[in-house]
Amino acid sequence: MAVAPLSLLLPSRGFFFYFLLHFVMVPCSLGSTNVVDLSYDFYNKSCPHVEQIIHNVVSQKLLEAPVTAAGALRIFFHDCFVEGCDASVLIASSRNNKAERDSEINLSLPGDGFDVFFRAKRAVELQCPGVASCADVMAIATRDLVNLVGGPRWEVQKGRRDGLVSKASRVAGNLPQANQKISQLISLFKSKGLSVLDMVALSGGHTIGFSHCREFMPRIYSYNETFDIDPTMNQDYALSLRGPCPRKNLDPTVVALNDVTTPFIFDNAYFGNLQKGLGLLTTDQMLGVDSLTRPYVNIMARDQQIFFNYFVKAMIKMSKIGVKIGSNGEIRSDCGSFNG
Ligand code: HEM
Incomplete structure (x- = not known):
């Protein structure tokens, strides 16, 4: 067995950057640089029909309420800009937590937009319980809605996990306002x-x-x-x-x-x-x-x-902002509340 000279084992500058890149930056994926590991075939084995299930719900909802597409797109955007695309915007406030959804700017997010995500997730849960995250359901449903009202279609990479933090106090400064320069x-x-x-x-x-x-x-x-x-x-x-x-x-x-x-x-x-x-x-x-x-x-x-x-x-870039993967976050069973 070849033995590496001692100098290679000591933390040189190169090693330090290697360490930073691989052991610090990858798991965090916080903020703007997102080195994430999402994939197109993430649910191929665990929930092969996930996209079809979501598509059926979304198409039905759009027939009932054509305003759903716009509402969902804005909610998805507001989710990704606050804590990353982790469905934190779907969490309902509780006695001891005022959630993102109840921050001033999010009060105008429409009910039909929330409803389509909740319904899609419930349909997915019936066929594949505990497998697909609310964050992935949001990304897929939003893509479908944009496409159904005339917009482009794209493949969605999956593997996002749901966030464990949703606080109204963390919204300010993360979303644009109509009076900004x-x-x-x-x-x-x-x-x-x-x-x-x-x-x-x-x-x-x-x-x-x-x-x-x-x-x-x-x-x-x-x-x-x-x-x-x-x-x-x-x-x-x-x-x-x-x-x-x-x-x-x-x-x-x-x-x-x-x-x-x-x-x-x-x-x-x-x-x-x-x-x-x-x-x-x-x-x-x-x-x-x-x-x-x-x-x-x-x-x-x-x-x-x-x-x-x-x-x-x-x-595609936006839908990767601050995503949680691997053992970070959780797969929520109900998009409106944290597990347990
Ligand atoms: C560039 C900065 C942006 C500003 C300042 C901004 C601001 C706003 C405001 C003030 C509204 C009206 C909310 C209301 O009165 O209910 C709105 C609606 C909307 N925004 Fe933006 N927005 C921005 C970017 C985006 C982006 C990036 C997206 C999505 C990719 C988006 C999607 C939407 C949609 C779809 C609506 C309509 C929502 C509905 O009909 O319920 N916006 N935006």
């Missing part, structure tokens, strides 16, 4: 390992769904000392939004379409809207104005296939 959005996405291009492509998720009046009202009334309406906004569009969103006696439950052109189809119309001042949120419109993001908006407005390609790439 593009530079703030860019740093937030960067902190999650996502590039400017990923951010623009993912914002294309606003090609479906709704926003509550309060999210864009500062744009349509008393915008600033010079302009009553945000000058980057199509003025007729802004005026049309004043009807459902009056300054006085506002109904806080009223929503407007994120994509005024083709609101229920997952297509690239959102980007064309931005070129015409038809972006609903300030942050949407700024993507079409800022010199760092505008070129991407223009490319994706011109070619839907390019948007789809970038969107898929970014979704």
Whole structure:
């Protein structure tokens, strides 16, 4: 047997980096750099029909409530940005824990979006109890929903485990807000390992769904000392939004379409809207104005296939943020509560 010289066994700088890379970075997979070990065939033996089971539930739910696709996509995004894609957003608050779901920004996440994930997981549990994580169910169901409303389809890598932490107090600073500057959005996405291009492509998720009046009202009334309406906004569009969103006696439950052109189809119309001042949120419109993001908006407005390609790439990246694998986390039996 060959014996390695002593110098190779001592912790040299090279060894130190090797140690860091293999024994520290891989199991943690926290934060932005995600070295994860997910696979396409993860359930091939343990639950071979998992994708079909989820697909059936999701298709049925979409027939009952077409708004489900947008709701689920936003919930999935909010899950991945807080504690990683680990279904922590599905946990219900308990007497001694105010969960992520009950943080201010998540209160507008719609019930139909939660319902589709819970239903899909229950259907999977009936056939393969204790095998598939809620986090994987979310990733697969979201992919199906996007595809069913006209968007692209991609293969989902699996093997995520469910998180053991869900705290409202850990949400702040991890999710974007409609009043933030593009530079703030860019740093937030960067902190999650996502590039400017990923951010623009993912914002294309606003090609479906709704926003509550309060999210864009500062744009349509008393915008600033010079302009009553945000000058980057199509003025007729802004005026049309004043009807459902009056300054006085506002109904806080009223929503407007994120994509005024083709609101229920997952297509690239959102980007064309931005070129015409038809972006609903300030942050949407700024993507079409800022010199760092505008070129991407223009490319994706011109070619839907390019948007789809970038969107898929970014979704796959996002769905790997901070995932738990191996013996981390757990396989929850009920997505709304931790085991035991
Ligand atoms: C870039 C920064 C982003 C900001 C500032 C932002 C902000 C918002 C806001 C304020 C709403 C309206 C919520 C409401 O009033 O109920 C919304 C809705 C939505 N967002 Fe985003 N978002 C961003 C990125 C994303 C991303 C990356 C995705 C997914 C890939 C996404 C998907 C959605 C969807 C689908 C809706 C509609 C939800 C529904 O109809 O229930 N958003 N977003």
